[in-house]
Structure formats: C-alpha cells, structure tokens
Amino acid sequence: MVRPSDSAYDELRQVVAGDVDKRPAVILRPVDAADVATALAVARESGLPLAVRCGGHSGAGHSAVDDGIVLDVRNLKTLEIDATGKTAWAGSGVTAGEYTAAAGEHGLATGFGDTGSVGLGGLTVGGGIGFLVRKFGMTIDNLLAVEVVTADGRIHQVDAESDPDLFWAIRGGGGNFGVVTKFHYRLHELGDFVGGMLIQPATPEVVAGVLQIASTAPEDLSAIVNVMAAPPAPFIPEEAHGKLIVMTLLGYAGPAAEAEKILGPLRALATPIADTIHPMAYAEMFPPEDASYRPTAVGENMFVDSVDDAAVETILKQLTECDAPMRVAQIRPLGGAMARIPADATAFAHRDAAYMVNLAAFYTSPADRIAKHEWVTSFRDQLETGTPRAYVGFVGDEDNPERVRAAYPGATYDRLAALKRRHDPENLFRRNQNIPPA
Template identity: 40%
Template sequence: MTTTATPALDPQLLGRLHGSVRGEIVAPGDPEYDEARAVYNALHDKRPAIVVRAVDAGDVMATVDFAREQGLALAVRGGSHSVAGHGTCDGGVVLDLGRMRGIRVDPDTRTAWVEGGCTWADVNHATHAFGLATTGGIVSTTGVGGLTTGGGMGYLARRCGLACDNLTSVDLVTADGSFRTCTDEQNSDLMWAVRGGGGNFGVVTSFAYRLHPVADILGGPTFFPLDADVMRRYRELIAEGDERLGALLVVGLGPPLPFLPERWHGRPLCGVVTCWTGPEDEDDRIRDRVAGLGPVLGRMVERMPYPVINTLFDDLVPPGLFHYWKGAFSRGLPDGVVDAFVEYGATTPSIQSVTVVFPVDGACHRVRPEDTAFSYRDADYSIALSPTLTTRGDCEAQKPWVRAFYKALEPHCAGGGYVNFMDADDHDRVRANYRGNHARLTELKRRYDPGNLFRLNHNIAP
C-alpha cells in the first residue's frame, strides 16, 4: 500500500458530518483506513480524505450534501467492482454503501426490494428461497448498483431482459441531497436515466426488481479447443432462439479444474457456460446440443440451484487482482470477430484473463433503444475483454494486448460499448456508448446535477 499523505479535513467540518450520520466515518490514520479505501481492482490505490460507511438513506443524503458544500470529489461505492476505479478517489469523499444490504421479497407480486449496498449473492440467496430470480451478474460479489445502473448483463438476459429492464422503482438521492422515489409514473425522467445511465444522476439507495420463476437450472462449463468453427456453431446455437438458454462464450486459458485434463491446464481454449432455465426433461438435449459445437475437452454441466451458476467465476477473480478491460457490442458474431478471438485468445496473458461474450438478444430486443438510457437494443452480443493479472507490472505490460485486441474487433463491432466494461481511459467513448440517447441524458444531467457532483463515472458532462 502507498504511504502518500492525504490532506486532513477541517476538524470542525468533519465534526458536523459526524453529527449527521449514524454510520462510521474512516479517515487517514484510523486503523481501518487501508481496509476501507481498498477496492476490488487493485490497480486503483487511492487515498480519500474520508470513507463514509453509510447505514441508511439519511447517511447518504448527509454525505452528498457534505461533498457538494465542501467542493470535494465524491466516489460512490457499492460492491466496489468498478474496473475503472470509480469507487474511490484521492483527497475526496468515498460513500460506501456496503452496510446497506437489506432485502425484502414479496413472492405474491414477484418483487424484491434491495438496498444499494447488496451484492448479487445477497439477492440470489434471498429470492431463491421463493423459487424466484432476476437478471444479475456472473460473479456473485458484484454489487447490484453499478451493474444495474449500467444496464446489467447476466445469464437470464435472453429470457428476462437486462437487470435495468427489471427495475420497477428506485429510491434516488440526487446532487441537491433530495430523496426521490422514481417509477415510470413518478420522476419518470430519472427512472429512464437510471436504466443504463450509470451513476451520473444520483445515489440509488434502494432498487425494486421484478422477479421471475427460476429455481434450479442446468448449468456449468463445456470446454473445446480454441477453434473458429466452434464459435461459428455457437452463434448458430444462439440464433436458434430458445431464450431459456443463457449460454456465455468464453475464450482464455484452461483453468485447473478436475474435469479438464491436466494437459489442457493453462493452454488456450474456448468454452460455453450453459444456464438452461427450461424443463429438466430437456436437459439431455441441451447438453448434447452444446457438446455438438466441437470436440469436448471437459465439461461439468449439471442441475444446480440458480445462485450457484453465479459463483462459478468467483474463485478465478477474487478481490485484489489487477484488471484492465475493454468492451464492444456486435450484431451477430461476424467472422472478423471470431478470427480476432482465435488470434488474441492464443496469447491470453493469464488464467484469470477471460474474454466473455454475453448474448443480449431475446427479451433485451423487445425494449426499444429510446425506452431506457441503455441504447444498444440492436446488439446481439456484448463482449468483455478482461486481462486480469496478479501484479501491477504484469497488468501494465498487458495493456497493449487488450488495446490491440479491441482494435482488431473495432471494424466488425458497433461504435460504442457497454459502460461497465469500459476502463478509466475510455471516457472519450461516452457519447458513442449512449448513441441517440446521449443528448437526452445530457439535458437531464444539466437539470439534476449541473455542478457535476456525480462525475466519478463514465461521465455525462452537463
């Protein structure tokens, strides 16, 4: 950890903040400071002036007011997974929602009310008790806030839509410290913006999600050689259109798993992670259909509770690794994209570095681009290029690899990408990421955050 000094805040001002919040305030010199300032992506080693560990919406309102009035940078942190490091800052205020993790499920209306500091593990556990689920991330420690407000990819997207498509309301603290409940009828402009506009418009203290009947699923990975024909057959599998099949394509190095022969550990390969939410009596058909994509090197595709499928990547990418990502959208998987996967997959820098392809067709296409801030409703796939290394030096050394990989994809993909896959050097792509919705988002930003308090994000400048 760095030992660079951080300027202290005026004790009188800090005392007033202490009087306004029930949660903990951690400052430099406190025993908990290094723990409180750490984020998932170790590449971002910042020293905030304070970390406010909020416990309720009142703490959030007081912290937003404090940062605005003192002219301090404000970083909002949920699960802390922001690859671009937006959950921390130097010399400013970190608003940590990690202690706001209450959940209430109503099985009759199929609704879950979820506080802003929850992770997808929290949500999946609470909803699974009722045989229900909603679209979430593929790593269980991911926070609900960043993923949902960016759009929200996951295994259930083809069947149920994106995470943001399943929002029915949010409680939002805006830049003036106001608490607003937003639905399609009340504060509907902010509700529209929160569905994909990221953290640009406020702090979501609570989400209400629509739930779907999903309990046990057929899930797990099937591994194949790194081969263009396998990927072409994969795109045929998705194009066949059974939306109950959420199948991610992965490209990387063979992980050290017992069902994958040891000779393939650390060697380039590709795989499909199956999540079949259809009836159990069709499991064998799905297994055979996926296995038919190519020579099977190893597989573990079994019945499991839905929450389990969202933990399969957890051990591969624990907190404290070094990440540098890029993202792209594509219509279909053109041969040029497939060729790039084969070329750059062969030089994947580490076992933790996995290129992931998320299908975003089906239910995602039944929402019009102008209906939510998330605009890429014509994309069939969202691509995450995610080199992940165990040291800072190795991560820096691999940045040219991912930039070259993205450049090879660029002629075959859309102009923008998914904001949650964008890194800190992608701020020039914000307009392309929102396409035709950018002008409306800018207008709303001027109205609700003219001073750009919420700027530590992929920023829509007022």
C-alpha cells in the same frame, strides 16, 4: 465515518481491481437515505472529490478516490421480498448473490450479472446483463422504482409515473444522476433450472459452433462464451493448462429434458475437457468467491452484430500470439427479451446488438500494462464493426469521453446531458463514466 488512522481503513478502502490503491481522506458508511443526504452535503460543502461504492467492482477504479470522500453503501442491506406480488425492495449494498439466494427460497429470481459479489447499486444503474438476460431481459427491464438521493440532497421515490425522465436516466445512466439507496425489482417464477460450465478445446469449428447454437437457442438459454487460455484450475487436466479453450457458462431456465436438446449438440462439437452442467438452483450460479483475489488486468468492451468466421480466426490468432498469463475474448449472445424493449425506453440504447464482447489481458508490471492495453485496444479495433458501441458497466478507461459516447449514442447522450444539467448541474457525481451537464 472511517479515517486513515482507523484500524478498518485499509480493508474498507480496498476494491476488487488489484491495481487500484487509492487513499481517500474519509470513508462514509451510511445506514439509510438520510445519511446519504448528509454525506452529499459534506461533499458539496467541502469540494472534495466523491466516489460512490457498493461491491467495488468498477474496472475503471471509480469505487475509490485519492484525498476525497468514499461514500460506501455496503451497509444499505435491506431486502424485503413480496413473494405473492412477485416484487422485492433491495438496498443498494445488497449483492447479487445475496438477493438471488433469498429470492430463490421462494422459487423466484431477478436477472443480474455473472458474479455474486457485485453490488446491486453499480450493476443496476449500468444495465445488468447476465444468465437470464434472454429469458427475462436486463436488470433495468425489471426495475419498477427506486429511492434515490440527488445531488442537492433531496430523497426521491422515482418510477415511470412520478418522474419518467429521471427514471429513464437511472436505468443505464451509470450513476450520473444520484445515489440510489433502494431498488424495487420485478421477480419471476423460476422453477427448473440447468446451469454450469462446459470446457472444450478452442478450434475455429468449436468456437463458431458454440456461438451458433447459443445465439439461435430458445430464449430459455443465456450463455457466456469465453475463448481463453486454460487456467491452472483443479477441474482442468494439467495437460490442458495454458492452452486455448472455450469455456461456456450457461443457464437454462427450464426442464433438464428441454435443456438437453441444446446441450447434446454443444457437447458433440468436441469432447469436453470439463463438464459441470446439471440441474441446480439458480443461486448456485453465484458460488462463494475468494475475497482476497484482486486481479491486475486491462480490458475493452463492445457490441457487434456478428461474429463470423473471419472474426473467429482473429480471436484465435490474437489469443495465441499474446503472452499474457491470462487472456480472454468473452462473447455473450444477446437478443430475446432484452431485444424486445424499445431502444429509447431506457438510457441503455444497444438493444439490437447480437453480441456483447469483452476482451481482457492480465499484466505483470507497469510497463506490461501499457503493452497489454495496446493489445486489447488493437484487438477491439479488429473486431469492432460500424459505429463504436459499448456497455458502460464494462468500460475500463477511467476518463475516456469517446467510450462514454460509445455507450450512449446520439440522442441518448443529448437527453442524458440535459437531464444531468437539471439534476446535477455542478457535476458532483463525476467519478463515473461521466456525462457532463449540457
């Protein structure tokens, strides 16, 4: 238990988002599921608002809370790898980078996101879309069971047989149904792997070409395409700083000779400004990070069925006209193994989307934040087609029921709300992209 007067308090209350500065009444740091149950009892009896945090990456600031309880699960670090059975039990405080490095020692991997410091707890209950998503599916597609503490303080072992409804909700429900203390994952053999970053000038032809190649490539390739202002990084020539670039981050789960069939056409689109793509261990996709880096940014997220020439022109126009020191349109081609899971198999329901798009802009002051939020919202409205769709892990607004509905369409939302009434009727777990009890 850490109080405001304790020396560790300021460090422990800090989250990744630089504009989140919450001061909880107490930080509780459990070491097992029984501790979590005790903490939930305190929250129920005191009536204090409760925030659950692991990696602290919530863009909406849900990892922290003013004058309430932060349940900090970062000490839940157990990791048991069954290399023969190709499964692993991991505590929710383990990070994606820690798990990936340990599994990689056995030539195995589970697909997570794109950042090593993200905690498995928040990432997994949201879905998990990263560098292996087209090859092995989302993180939740490789989830076999969980240990979860529900709002009443009971500790459950949940899988598709023991409680299929709760297991369905946990896989994409975004933390509305309990505190998961352990995850049981499927592991995949991952031998040869090619990964890294390719940076090229951002022209309509390059953007369209990268997306066409990445979306039609074999499922061994998963890519994250960032159209953005070039940062003043040492690996980017100074004359390119601030200019629009296409930074393609990719992972190819196969031999280098096969990857080259894709890399050749990619590189031929334009002379690379930087090219770090090479055969590597998959764990190298999660390099060490600067723990002091706390960006101030606003963002929007959506799923779209196409990014046509008109959309590419809109992306380049919006990024050119924006004055944010850093602004980006990130496009993730989907499909593959992720799309073969039925839409109603998990609480994540957007299996048929061709692309996930994230828009973001850094800001410099409170007034600038308002302006940049208006910019990303308008940008989203210009690209979004059809019924709004969103990924709960990247919804940035702290309290926006419309975006929650976009994450959970129609019957999915209704089923989640009914399960919320069963498992958390008082809405104890409400500091999230919330689904109130039906």
